[in-house]
Amino acid sequence: MEIKNVCVIGGGQMGRQIALCAAIYGYRVTVYDSFPGVPEKVRAWEDEYLAGRIQKGRMTEEAVAETKARFTVTDNLKTAAGDADLVIEAIVEVYEAKAKLFRELEPVIRPDTIVATNSSYMVSSMFRDCFKDPSRLCNAHFYNPALVMKFVEVVQGPHTSEETGKTVFEFCKSIGKIPVLMKKEISGFAANRITGVVNQEARYLVQNGYLTPEEVDIACEEGLKYPMGPFRLMDLTGIDLSYDLMQAMYKSSGVKPDCFDLIESMVKEGKLGRKSGHGFYDYV
Ligand SMILES: NC(=O)c1ccc[n+]([C@@H]2O[C@H](COP(=O)([O-])OP(=O)(O)OC[C@H]3O[C@@H](n4cnc5c(N)ncnc54)[C@H](O)[C@@H]3O)[C@@H](O)[C@H]2O)c1
Structure with missing residues (x-):
């Protein structure tokens, strides 16, 4: 066609x-x-x-x-x-x-x-x-x-x-x-599945007080040469999108994802990432 x-x-x-x-x-x-x-x-x-x-x-x-x-x-x-x-x-x-x-x-x-x-x-x-x-x-x-x-x-x-x-x-x-x-479907497809594993670990490290979001980003950007750490990337893609995804994960598994409360409070405060001027980082 x-x-x-x-x-x-x-x-x-x-x-x-x-x-x-x-x-x-x-x-x-x-x-x-x-x-x-x-x-x-x-x-x-x-x-x-x-x-x-x-x-x-x-x-x-x-x-x-x-x-x-x-x-x-x-x-x-x-x-x-x-x-x-x-x-x-x-x-x-x-x-x-x-x-x-x-x-x-x-x-x-x-x-x-x-x-x-x-x-x-x-x-x-x-x-x-x-x-x-x-x-x-x-x-x-x-x-x-x-x-x-x-x-x-x-x-x-x-x-x-x-x-x-x-x-x-x-x-x-x-x-x-x-x-x-x-030709075979799977939730999250390819790249987001791979990033998802990294994000899960990043949130675990922050939730349990090992590192701040900024330090996780430094580890990924400087240590692993990622173009953007997971929290900087969340600011780009939208904190509300992460919240929607985490709510779906929570609903389907019954287990509260790491950093759920933090992300929820950011959404309530209107800190949606780059598009609102504030997220894990400030843009204004
Ligand atoms: N943000 C990202 O980085 C990213 C990357 C890849 C895919 N996606 C996916 O793309 C989709 C959109 O994400 P986004 O970040 O652009 O969201 P967004 O919130 O920036 O935009 C969504 C738009 O949809 C409009 N809308 C909502 N309900 C509607 C309806 N019933 N009819 C018509 N318009 C409606 C809203 O007014 C809004 O302008 C989501 O499914 C998201 O998972 C997002």
């Missing part, structure tokens, strides 16, 4: 960057976000980002004008997804929210539209019942910042057709990414 029109659902950190990346590479893209004020924020961000590309000499004025003409933002799901060849979902990492959205999406999309979820951990088979034909459903997990990071995990579930996996894999390549196609 040839992809021309792309709909990205969720105009947050990930959705807006995935969408703009696709528009830069020539796709017609519509971002849908249901939260008041977000569409305006996405348009302002897009203007600022593209103006910066011209200033830095990375894009010509003509290329920016063409990209802008291909990039639309709306608060209407039907307008955004009705004629999409590919829908990429990037709303909050909460199962019930994603399942509700997919049920609203199903009657709106064409029978041949492919749907990919950018969930960080949830395999697409968790949502197979939301669609009449789940053979068109898979995971496409981009990395943050999605305009820069090249790695994407495209994951087929048992319900996903080979054609769907291949089409999404080729789409990712066509927007400058270096994807892997996993």
Whole structure:
């Protein structure tokens, strides 16, 4: 199947960057976000980002004008997804929210539209019942910042057709990414599973008073040459996202994850990481 029109659902950190990346590479893209004020924020961000590309000499004025003409933002799901060849979902990492959205999406999309979820951990088979034909459903997990990071995990579930996996894999390549196609699904996919083991140990060391978050980051950055320690990375990806994931872990295992109370108190105080200006580190 040839992809021309792309709909990205969720105009947050990930959705807006995935969408703009696709528009830069020539796709017609519509971002849908249901939260008041977000569409305006996405348009302002897009203007600022593209103006910066011209200033830095990375894009010509003509290329920016063409990209802008291909990039639309709306608060209407039907307008955004009705004629999409590919829908990429990037709303909050909460199962019930994603399942509700997919049920609203199903009657709106064409029978041949492919749907990919950018969930960080949830395999697409968790949502197979939301669609009449789940053979068109898979995971496409981009990395943050999605305009820069090249790695994407495209994951087929048992319900996903080979054609769907291949089409999404080729789409990712066509927007400058270096994807892997996993033909067997597993929660957390590849890179997040590996990082998850490191994060668990990092949180154990902090919870039990061996090291501060800053010292864990120094150990990883200076001792292991990681580009970013786990707590600095949490600030980048969003403390609220870590909290959503830890709540799901807590609910499924009944065991409170290390640093749960710390992360919960940070979310309550509005310390969401870089996006709010404060997290484990200060950014303002
Ligand atoms: N933040 C990361 O580093 C990262 C990396 C890879 C994948 N992900 C995944 O991407 C997804 C989005 O994460 P994010 O960090 O961009 O979140 P975010 O909170 O920055 O953005 C989510 C957006 O979705 C919108 N939204 C929520 N419910 C909606 C609905 N029902 N309909 C339409 N819009 C809705 C919100 O208004 C918000 O703008 C999550 O599944 C997350 O696990 C995040």
